[in-house]
Amino acid sequence: MLVSTNWLSTYVDWNELSVEDLAEKITRAGIEVDGIINRSLGMDNIVIGYVTDCVKHPEADKLHICQVDVGGEVTQIICGAPNIAAGQKVIVARPGAVLPGGMKIKKAKLRGEESNGMICSLQELGIEGKLVPKAYAEGIYVLPSDVRAGDSALRHLGLYDQVLEFDLTPNRSDALSMLGVAYEVGAILSKEVKLPVISYKASAEKAQDYLKLTVEATEDNPMYVAKVVKNVKVAESPQWLQNTLMSAGIRPHNNIVDITNYVLMEYGQPLHAFDYNRLETKEIVVRHARVDETIVTLDQAERTLNDHNLVITNGIEPVALAGVMGGANSEVHEGTTTVVIESAYFAPGSVRQTSKEVGLRSDASTRFEKGVDPNRVVDAAERAAQLMAELAGGEVLGGSVTFDELDKTPERIILSPDYVNNRLGMKIPMDEMKSIMDRLQIPTEAINGQLVMDIPTRRQDLRIKEDMIEEIARLYGYDEIPKTLPVGESTPGGLTPYQAKRRIVRRFLEAAGLSQALTYSLASPKDAQAFALETAPVTELLMPMSEERSVLRQSIIPHLLDAATYNVARRNESVALYETGSVFLGIEEDGLPKEVEHVAAVLTGKWVNHAWQGESKKVDFFVMKGIVEGMFEQLGLLERIEFTKATVEGMHPGRTATVWLGDTAVGMIGQVHPTVQNERDLQETYVMEMNLRVILETAAEELFYTPVPRFPSISRDIALVVNSDTSAANLEKIIHQAGGKLLKSVQLFDLYEGKNVEDGKKSLAFSLTYFDPERTLTDEEVVTVHSKVLDALTVQANAQLRS
Amino acid sequence: MKEQLHELKEQVMEKIKQSNTVKELNDVRVAYLGKKGPITDLLKGMGKLPAEERPKMGALVNEIRESVTEILEERKEVLEQAAIQEQLAKESIDVTLPGRPVELGNHHPLTRVVEEIEDFFISMGYEIAEGPEVEKDYYNFEALNLPKGHPARDMQDSFYITEDILLRTHTSPVQARTMEAKEGSAIKIICPGKVYRRDSDDATHSHQFTQIEGLVVGENIRMSDLKGTLDLLAKKLFGAEREIRLRPSFFPFTEPSVEMDISCFKCGGSGCNVCKKTGWIEILGAGMVHPNVLQMAGYNPEEVTGFAFGMGPERIAMLKYGVEDIRHFYTNDIRFISQFHRAEA
């Protein structure tokens, strides 16, 4: 909403303040003023000129040499506009003038001819092209002949004005009109509001004699008022009206249309003007459209309707799409002599639906959608009739043609001051509250210690007690509210164990050198299930914005790989990222997808890079595995996890493992398949993804201290040759089983394949530590258990002992 | 013999002088003072001397031995010192060479903001509540006083999955769910999480972003409590000197509704480009829980009141760290993320 402060001052006197202070006060009271537009934009030295003579430039087809009277002086100006002609009153920027955008006007020579200034279009004065009357859209602006050369053109065009840009919240539709703004400013400044005085001399003829009205769709159209004005002369509006409309962001057309728009802005009541003769039937019937009925609207588009669209008809065919746009067939045009003014209340839902369906949003439809003031329907029609009489020479017929079933009684709200103060944490006296209501011009009485308020229909946003608390508080001043903290039962607060453990996981991964990434939940159908630990039907958006983000992900890895590729392409060659976030699996019984929190990571490039000491190491499987193990260790779950070789699509078949937590497969770790790496322009890249929810919901054993050993332990190293496909984990398992409770730990310290080891075999060396917490072990005891271990390895893993 | 002795002494002294290492010095000691050395020999040969000369000679030999020992010790000290100096010189390094980096990752700047806010409210007795990112229309809109067809729904263009299921457009459905689950008892929660809107990604819009909201419900919760709470939050996030102001606003789920501005942390209120010359920066929206919302969740709005507030960690991070483009948060460029390495107390 654009509010011209000049226009505003005709309804409420705000002039004791600067425009800036006015804007600040309005903002603090609840309507955000987004900006102040100074329409004169610092322009100066721009006057009205009279073109006394105008001839073609001998050297240039498109230029004219004009002699212009700029008030007591005739000067030569070259003009390139197609519509320039002798006898016109025009806008002249004189040498020294500065136009918006910084253009400085200087004396110049154009193709050898002197030019002392510039004849301007409205656009050159900073008026948006879409607001310039169509007749002058492509050339200079021509002023009425009765203006005086030499006068200030800016004053004549009403450009010494500052316009407030309101950023209205959806509830404040009352401020979609100048009168509404005036009530608001009046309340803020404790000033009176001067309403327009409507008076005109009606003719003896009655509107009823000209027009018959039938409303069939009474629910969607509970009130319809039509007035008839005859003998109008359609012409350009007077300059002040055009100026006012342009300041409000509306393009002037002709006096009839301009008047309806002016009243729309003034009262917030949309009006429509029909050409009475073009209605042909002397009849208006408001009904729902028939299925597939069509109408050509004012913008010349043919629209096919449905049976819930409300239309105004002449009894035969639609002449307007109610509340949205008029029809071309009944449009006011130059030859119109009799006008029907329509002022109505159309149901918000009906207008919203139709406007949405036909894709038309107009100043009218946005107001109907929010519900116009039922008590302004008649006033607005009368105001328009008055202006048509004054500005278009019209003769207003007596009375109006009316259908009215609309409830116009004010809402009553009863409020106790305690209710207000208890909720605000304040002690505002009751008479102070009453005086705020007086400022708002809300009729209020104090009865038995309660405020009884009858809410004017212009404030449709005030419906419940809390709405009134807001009115009181915002006008009393939010700065007056004290600062306190909630009192009452104290609560311990804190993270749930799940949330605390999630933080532990994040902190650990960061300590391990990975940074936290944040990627999108929406993915392309191609990526949605890639690398997924578990797949389920994919959740698709009804109306995606792009294919790339059309479904919900079931794995985090694809987006992390994208992030890796992005970084590598920008020479961040070593990437270590992790993410925790939801994946979305199928649909649960309640209709929502199963959301499961996962943790995933990607590693590529160097892991250790300490160049000048010659230390540099690429990432490998065991770096990632160590990170995963460390994570489980932090959670006290390391003893319970196991890695088994796995085949996963998109992953290296020989370097991928499933991670088990007890009997549950909770994750996957490994190298990305070289083909996929190539596709994504990545070198050797490792990933992992785990079901974080399952992991965090698994309780670790209570942490309990084991005594620090008092007796020495004994170590024995063994070197084994086994088949290449024998896993280290399997050997360790055998050792543990055979070693029993005296075996404290097993550690792999060497792995060798190649020279001196048969093909298909590998050599592993373990260090075994034996220990009894109760006493010092004897040599014989160790020998006995150690031989058991060696036997078990020979028998169960076909291991040869290497000397 | 006396001459012999003096000659010997001269000889030893010369040898000591020539010794350049502790080892050479030790060889000298063994050679002259050892059991097989010449001084021992001399002492042994003293028996041949007349009895009256013996004590005199004995004293002389001892004197020479002592002085040789003393000089040996002195020389040893010198040589040991020299050896240490030499070692130290050899071990000298260029202390300006780069250290071995401790490779730490760091959390995402948004997590940094979210956890700072979470921890602040945890210290005031709040719990952290979470909920699904794919929501029912009911919790996302209806339970928050946004019935179907409500004009304010235009404000939020949403990603629907079905007519009744959508990606949540704010974290407020977590509030609705919490209220429903608490069945009338008091609430103090913070709800952080990802949210989604049907926006094209540009410098100030992202189809996915984060929100963090708070909700307090109980008997006698007042708007002044909201103001006091927000004041502390503003000071925690942006410095103890920050002032706040509340401006009336509109949200369907609160009444009254406010927007909170903080005094500009860059210029302190005199006006700069961060605050667009106003001295104030808009930080969050808040209000008293709308009676309809309380009622739908099973609370009696005549007896129970509440306040709620919500903010965007992206906006806060952008302001705090001067980030100019929201897309940085989702590009995962290491050169961006790694700038948030530093710990902050």
Ligand SMILES: [Zn+2]
């Ligand atoms: Zn500032």
